[in-house]
Amino acid sequence: MKPKVAIIGAGISGLTTAYYMRDAADCVIFESQDEPGGTMRSSREQGYVMEWGPNGFLTNKPYTLELVRDLGCEERLLRSSDSARKRYVFSAGRLHRLPEKPLEFFLSDLLSLPGRLRVLAEPFAPAAPPGRDESVAEFASRRLGKEAMQKLIEPMAAGVFAGNADELSLQSCFPRIRELETLYGGLVKALFALRKKKPEVSAAPGGALTSFDTGVQALIEVLAARLSGNLRLNTRVETIERREGRYAIQGEAFDSVVVAAPAHAAGRMLRGLDAGLAEDLDRIPYAPIAVVALGFDANAFQRPLDGFGFLVPRQEGRRILGALWDSSVFPGRSPQGKALIRVMVGGARQPELARLREKELVALVREELKITMGLSAEPELSRVFFQERGIPQYLVGHSRLLERLEKRLAAYPGLRLNSNAYRGVSLNDCCRESQLTARRLFSI
Numbered sequence: 172m173k174p175k176v177a178i179i180g181a182g183i184s185g186l187t188t189a190y191y192m193r194d195a196a197d198c199v200i201f202e203s204q205d206e207p208g209g210t211m212r213s214s215r216e217q218g219y220v221m222e223w224g225p226n227g228f229l230t231n232k233p234y235t236l237e238l239v240r241d242l243g244c245e246e247r248l249l250r251s252s253d254s255a256r257k258r259y260v261f262s263a264g265r266l267h268r269l270p271e272k273p274l275e276f277f278l279s280d281l282l283s284l285p286g287r288l289r290v291l292a293e294p295f296a297p298a299a300p301p302g303r304d305e306s307v308a309e310f311a312s313r314r315l316g317k318e319a320m321q322k323l324i325e326p327m328a329a330g331v332f333a334g335n336a337d338e339l340s341l342q343s344c345f346p347r348i349r350e351l352e353t354l355y356g357g358l359v360k361a362l363f364a365l366r367k368k369k370p371e372v373s374a375a376p377g378g379a380l381t382s383f384d385t386g387v388q389a390l391i392e393v394l395a396a397r398l399s400g401n402l403r404l405n406t407r408v409e410t411i412e413r414r415e416g417r418y419a420i421q422g423e424a425f426d427s428v429v430v431a432a433p434a435h436a437a438g439r440m441l442r443g444l445d446a447g448l449a450e451d452l453d454r455i456p457y458a459p460i461a462v463v464a465l466g467f468d469a470n471a472f473q474r475p476l477d478g479f480g481f482l483v484p485r486q487e488g489r490r491i492l493g494a495l496w497d498s499s500v501f502p503g504r505s506p507q508g509k510a511l512i513r514v515m516v517g518g519a520r521q522p523e524l525a526r527l528r529e530k531e532l533v534a535l536v537r538e539e540l541k542i543t544m545g546l547s548a549e550p551e552l553s554r555v556f557f558q559e560r561g562i563p564q565y566l567v568g569h570s571r572l573l574e575r576l577e578k579r580l581a582a583y584p585g586l587r588l589n590s591n592a593y594r595g596v597s598l599n600d601c602c603r604e605s606q607l608t609a610r611r612l613f614s615i
C-alpha cells in the first residue's frame with residue numbers, strides 16, 4: 172500500500188507537490204477556498220483577461236517549463252511580445268527606459284552623471300561584511316551607490332516582493348546576485364564574465380516572460396484536472412495533531428504532511444503540536460497588495476504602451492508601486508482596440524493604501540496614472556484584486572529563521588513546509604521547491 176500524504180493548500184506549491192508525488196503516494200489535498208490556485212487566478216470579463224496576481228514566469232529557470240512539459244500542455248504556453256523586454260522607471264516627472272546594456276546605461280539620464288560614475292566604480296566597492304545578512308538597500312548602496320540603489324534596486328525590490336529594500340535580505344530575496352558577488356568579486360565583473368560565456372547576457376531579467384493562452388490559471392486548471400480525485404475544496408485545516416506516529420487531520424491519519432499554505436496559516440495549524448515552530452512561522456510577515464486592473468480605449472494613451480510597464484522608486488513619493496501594461500505584454504489580454512493596465516498599490520511601502528475601498532483605490536490610481544503616464548481618460552472597466560497577505564517578506568535574518576525551522580521540523584518525520592514563504596516567491600521557485608519536497612519525501 173502506498174503511504175498516505177496530506178497536502179494542505181492548493182496553490183501552485185501544493186498542487187505541484189501532489190503532482191510530483193502522484194505515483195509514490197496517495198495524496199489528499201485540502202484547500203480552504205472553493206477553487207484551487209491560491210494567488211494564481213485569471214478573471215475573464217468583457218473580453219479582458221485580468222490576472223489577480225502573477226502574469227507569468229521567466230524561462231531563465233527551467234522549473235515551470237519542466238512541469239508544463241511533464242503535464243503535456245506546452246501548446247497552452249504564450250510567450251510575451253518582444254517589446255515586453257522594455258521596462259521603465261518613473262523618475263523626476265517622466266518615464267525613463269531602463270537601460271539593459273552598459274552603453275545604454277551611460278547614455279541614459281535616469282541617473283545623474285555622478286550617480287553613473289559611482290556605478291562605474293562598482294568593481295572597487297568594498298567586499299561584503301563577513302557573516303552579515305545585508306539588506307538589499309545596504310548591498311546596493313555599497314556596490315552601486317545610493318542613487319542607483321534608490322532608482323534601480325529599491326523599485327525592483329518593490330516590484331518583486333512589494334517590499335522595502337532596507338528590510339529585505341539580499342541573500343534570501345536575490346540569492347543569485349549575492350552569489351555573483353561571491354563568485355566574481357563584483358557585479359560588473361560578473362556581467363563581463365557571463366557575457367564572455369553567453370554574449371546575450373544583459374542586466375535585465377533573463378529568459379522570456381511566458382504565460383498561458385487563457386492566463387496563468389490555465390496551469391492550475393490542468394494540474395487540478397489531473398489531481399481532481401485528490402482535491403478537497405472548501406476544507407480548511409485547523410490543526411495538525413500527532414497520533415501514534417502518524418498525523419491526524421480532519422479525523423484522518425496520514426504518514427506525511429506537506430503544509431503548502433502561507434506561513435501564518437501553517438503557524439495556526441501547528442501551534443498545538445509545537446508552539447516554538449508556530450512562533451517562528453508567525454515571524455514571516457506578509458505585505459498587503461491591491462492590484463487595480465483598468466481597461467481603456469487604446470486611443471486614450473498619449474504614449475505607446477511599448478513595454479512591460481514601469482516601476483516607481485519610493486523617493487518619488489507617489490502612491491503606486493508600478494504598473495504593468497498587460498495587453499502589450501501578452502496578446503489577447505484585451506479586446507481589439509483596447510488596452511489593459513494593472514497597477515500595484517500598497518506593499519510594505521504603503522500598506523494602508525492597499526486597504527482602501529475599491530472606489531477610492533480606482534480614483535487614486537487614476538490620479539497617479541495622470542501624473543506618471545499623462546493618462547486622463549476614463550477606464551471602461553475597473554476591477555480590484557486585494558490580498559491582505561499578498562507577498563511574504565524575507566526580512567534580514569530570514570535564512571537564520573529557516574535554519575531554526577528546519578531544526579524544529581527534524582523532530583517530526585514526514586512533516587514538510589512548502590510554500591512561497593521560505594525559499595523564493597516566483598512560480599519557478601515554487602515549482603522547484605515542490606519538486607524537491609516530493610523528492611525528499613519519496614526519493615523520487
Ligand SMILES: Cc1cc2nc3c(=O)[nH]c(=O)nc-3n(C[C@H](O)[C@H](O)[C@H](O)COP(=O)(O)OP(=O)(O)OC[C@H]3O[C@@H](n4cnc5c(N)ncnc54)[C@H](O)[C@@H]3O)c2cc1C
Nearest residue numbers: 180182183184203209210224225226408436591596597598
Ligand atoms: C500581486 C502579485 C503578483 C505576482 N506576480 C508574479 C509574477 O509575475 N511571476 C511570478 O513568478 N510570481 C509572481 N507572484 C508570486 C506568486 O504568484 C506566488 O508566490 C505563488 O503563486 C504562491 O503560491 P503558493 O502555492 O506558495 O501560495 P498560495 O498561492 O498563497 O496558495 C496557498 C493556498 O493555501 C490555501 N490555504 C490557506 N490556509 C489554509 C488552510 N488552513 N487549510 C487549507 N488551505 C489553506 C489558500 O487558500 C491557498 O489556496 C505574484 C504574487 C502577487 C501577490
